[in-house]
Amino acid sequence: MTAFFFGLLHTVLVLAVAPLLTGLVRLPKARLQGRQGAPAIQPYRDLWRLLQKESVIADSASWLFRIAPYLVFVSVWLAATIMPTFTTDMIMTPAADLIALVALLGTARFFTALAGLDTGTPFGGLGSSREMFVASIGEPAMLMVIFSLSLLTHTTSPANMIAYVTGGHIGIEVSAGLALVAMVMVAIAENGRIPIDNPATHLELTMIHEAMVLEYSGRHLALMEAAAMVRLLLFMSIISSLFFPWGMAFVDDGVAGVALGLLAWLAKVSALAMVLGFFESLVAKMRVFRIADFLGGALLLALLATIFLYVSEAV
């Protein structure tokens, strides 16, 4: 019963918090650029405005173009419900593991890319092709990170992984450190942040995600934007829950434990949002052809993490 309730709470919270998090990332960036910056609640206003606008659809677009935003949004949201954040006692958590989570994100990406191609505009096609290029290395890298964590904790279920880590079964593991770096690199690429992609611009030479959703407007665009915000929150939750699970509540913890877990989760993702904002202000955008090197590096780090498990006899 509690699992059902917490699961529901989590499902709603993920949606409610995601725009705020995106707003939080923009704050340090604006300050470092010498601007006042929009308040952190600006993304809510943007979504509200988009929802009220008329949705214009190109004549050449097929039915796929109309349903893609819903499919993308639902897949990302579903993926977000799998990942335990403030407690592991959630109804969706035992239903799927991290590999299913990657598959759901892959589905969302697939439909975004198809929608980008659907209208037949050059920018959409360019964005889709680049997105697939990023995914072709980013996805194996993320799976490799998950495999090395699974080898370390003997499970692919996120709830069991967290229980294993907080149970004090592992110390400071080099493999976990390498996996963390690889995971951060993958997260940057998957969310289209600087140095891979710049979410704030529509510069035709470099954009990836923005190019794919360029043809969308109104409620369709709102769904696409919301999916991107939930995806950012999901990746931050993955990093905070798997690598820094302290403060999280478990199955038998009462309401007080869950409240503490909730506070810890919000504090962790806000801190990550601030760090991301600072990081984005410090680095420059990469050339598109260097993305392969960047993500290849992430893949190799994840591979090294697996190799080092055998040296330290953790397996």
Place this chain on the structure above:
Amino acid sequence: MTSADQIVALGHVSYDMAHLIGAVILMMSFGLLYQRRLTAVIRLYSFQAMVLALAAAWQAFVQDAPHLYASALIALLFKGIAVPFALNWLVRRLGIHRTVETALGIGPTMIAGVGLVALSIVLVLPVTASAAAMTRENLALAMSVVLLGLLMMITRRNAVTQVVGFMSLENGLILAAVGARGMPLVVEISIAFSVLVAMALFGIFFFRIRERFDSLDIAYLETFRGERR
């Protein structure tokens, strides 16, 4: 907590820490392979030497061996500050191109690097089967750093980056040395000074090569020796 428990707990933490510092050094070796700008390569090498100093200091603390503090200081002063300073001076003085020219692409080099790490683990594990896990891991990490330094020397065209590869290889040797118990200080000091002497010799060589070929690209040396065509 009894004193025996404390020793066990400290042993665990010291093991993890040594392991972690070693992994950071290894990551920096990969960073050297990944980096494309000459000044960034030199800065990264300097950071690697500083982390090496940290590793030596940590081993000194754990093994209760004060002479290792001297090794840490040598690594910090000579390799972390003096050598990068000299290299930067050389780069400025010679006015060479600031981009790194690679003989092999970055991607294949990184893949080769991971292969070398796997190779060093495969080599070290059977040989040290009876040794403690701490020594084994340290040796595997150190050997990987040495091999990556060699790889860097092979895949770079520019003489300065080859020297950085050599220096980072030497970092790997020191990492192996500080992990092993009972390494005499004399050996370490002599290694540090021989590196400095090598540095001076390399400097003179750079000027000689440049004077003769107007470039530091060692491909010119190969044609000069008649190796190509």
